[in-house]
Amino acid sequence: MRKFDFGRLTACAALVAAPLLAGSILMAQSQPVAVPPLPPAPAPIMPPVLVPGHTVDLMTAEGMAQFGAQWKIMEARLVEAPALPNTMPGYDKSFDISPKAGASGFDDSKWPTIEAKGLADRRGGGRVSFIWYRTNLTMPAKVGNFDTKDSIAVFTAYVDDYAEVWLNGAMPRRAGRPSPATIQGFNIPNRVVLSEKISAGDKFELAVFAINGPISVAPPNFIFFRESKVEFYR
Numbered sequence: 001m002r003k004f005d006f007g008r009l010t011a012c013a014a015l016v017a018a019p020l021l022a023g024s025i026l027m028a029q030s031q032p033v034a035v036p037p038l039p040p041a042p043a044p045i046m047p048p049v050l051v052p053g054h055t056v057d058l059m060t061a062e063g064m065a066q067f068g069a070q071w072k073i074m075e076a077r078l079v080e081a082p083a084l085p086n087t088m089p090g091y092d093k094s095f096d097i098s099p100k101a102g103a104s105g106f107d108d109s110k111w112p113t114i115e116a117k118g119l120a121d122r123r124g125g126g127r128v129s130f131i132w133y134r135t136n137l138t139m140p141a142k143v144g145n146f147d148t149k150d151s152i153a154v155f156t157a158y159v160d161d162y163a164e165v166w167l168n169g170a171m172p173r174r175a176g177r178p179s180p181a182t183i184q185g186f187n188i189p190n191r192v193v194l195s196e197k198i199s200a201g202d203k204f205e206l207a208v209f210a211i212n213g214p215i216s217v218a219p220p221n222f223i224f225f226r227e228s229k230v231e232f233y234r
Contacts, residue, residue: 079097101166123222126212129212132207165192166207172192
C-alpha cells in the first residue's frame, strides 16, 4: 500500500492557497476605507439688506477700540500632504493650507499685530497667495449713542480679491445655499451675521482667510481690505 507523502501534500496545499490568500488581501485593500466626516458646519444666516442703525469701521483705531480688539496677520502657504484614502491611481500626494487658523482658540500670540488702518496695505507676494487676518471682538453695551442690546450685528469683510470668514471656529455654510462666510465672488463683500440678538459682553472670534485671485490667473497684484466693519440693525 502506497504511503502518503505529507510533505508534498502540504506544499501543494500551500501553492493552491497562496493565490487565494493574495486575492483576498488585494480585495481587502481595494475596499473603501472609512474617512471620518467633517463636523457639520452651522447653517448660514442671511444678513439684513436694510440701512443699519449704526456702523463701526474696523479699519480705524477708534473702531477697533470700541470692541477692545486688535488685528493680527500671518501669511498662509500651500504645503504638500498625503493623498486621501481611495484616491484614484496616479495621485500620490495632495496639498493643504498651513497654518489652519480658523479654529476656535487658535494661538496667534506670536503673530504680528497691525494697526487697523494697515488692513488697507498690500500684502503677500502677489500671484497665488493667502493671508490670515484674526481678531477678537467683545460687544459693548453701546457704540456711540447706539444701544447694542438685542440688535442684529453683521460683520463685513470686503477683501481684494476673495475671502472666507471663520466665526467662533466655524465657517457657516450649506451646499446649494447662499453662504456669506464662503467666497462670494470676485471683489464682493462677505457679510456674516455675528448674532441675531446681541448682549453686552458677547465675544466673537473672527478669522478671515484672504485669497489673491482669480487663482487660475495668478494675478500680478496683492491682498488688501477695501472695507471692514460691524453693522447693527433693529
